[in-house]
Amino acid sequence: MSMRLFELMLWAAGKTVLLSAVSIMIGFAIGLMVCAAKLSPNKLLSIPGRLYVSLFRGVPLLVQLLLIYNLLPALGIMVPSVVAAIAGLSLCTAAYQAENLRGGFQSVPRGLLEAADMVGMSPWKQLTRIRAPIAFRLTLPALVNEAILILKASSLVSVVGVIELTRMAQNLSASSFRPLLFYSVAGGIYLVICWTIAGGGSLAERMLKTEGRA
Numbered sequence: 001m002s003m004r005l006f007e008l009m010l011w012a013a014g015k016t017v018l019l020s021a022v023s024i025m026i027g028f029a030i031g032l033m034v035c036a037a038k039l040s041p042n043k044l045l046s047i048p049g050r051l052y053v054s055l056f057r058g059v060p061l062l063v064q065l066l067l068i069y070n071l072l073p074a075l076g077i078m079v080p081s082v083v084a085a086i087a088g089l090s091l092c093t094a095a096y097q098a099e100n101l102r103g104g105f106q107s108v109p110r111g112l113l114e115a116a117d118m119v120g121m122s123p124w125k126q127l128t129r130i131r132a133p134i135a136f137r138l139t140l141p142a143l144v145n146e147a148i149l150i151l152k153a154s155s156l157v158s159v160v161g162v163i164e165l166t167r168m169a170q171n172l173s174a175s176s177f178r179p180l181l182f183y184s185v186a187g188g189i190y191l192v193i194c195w196t197i198a199g200g201g202s203l204a205e206r207m208l209k210t211e212g213r214a
Contacts, residue, residue: 005172009189012165015165019162022086023090023093024150027089027090028093034052035098038098039102052098061153065084065088069160081162082162085154085162088157088160089150092150092153096146104138107138113131140205141205148198
């Protein structure tokens with residue numbers, strides 16, 4: 001493989017990472033809101049929250065991407081294909097992250113919250129100082145795993161015209177008639193990125209545990 005072709009693969013890998021990172025961050029913000037809705041005692045909030053999670057966890061991501069890509073122009077909303085791809089990935093991962101966060105919040109020891117009530121801590125302080133930090137620590141492994149899954153799932157966005165790592169490998173394979181080479185390189189790059197994410201997650205876990213013991 002020439003250096004030029006390898007640079008194209010690295011460029012596509014960078015685009016894959018950026019696309020995945022933006023989708024994960026947007027999805028986390030949406031997931032927090034969906035999680036809050038599901039945990040709400042108000043059925044006007046909890047029912048839509050449950051429906052959202054059921055919908056986006058029940059429909060394959062590929063179908064979601066195709067629906068969004070074709071729905072937006074039908075509504076008169078013309079956006080670049082990368083925006084449609086980010087929208088699809090974000091909405092999908094939000095449903096999974098909402099469930100991960102819900103499990104974390106529900107796992108916060110009840111005794112801590114009761115003690116906070118006894119000393120007169122406000123609900124906002126309980127959320128920011130007790131519930132959110134503990135929930136995040138408990139759900140971090142699941143959130144890291146979701147980040148890895150979204151990175152790999154980003155290979156599907158090629159169906160809406162986005163050139164990322166997998167699509168670049170396909171294009172170069174078709175033009176050079178060396179599919180084994182380019183798919184192997186793409187697989188190796190995905191593996192390195194996933195190892196990096198997993199390693200960063202493990203480091204963050206150890207740091208949080210150290211802070212918790214301090």
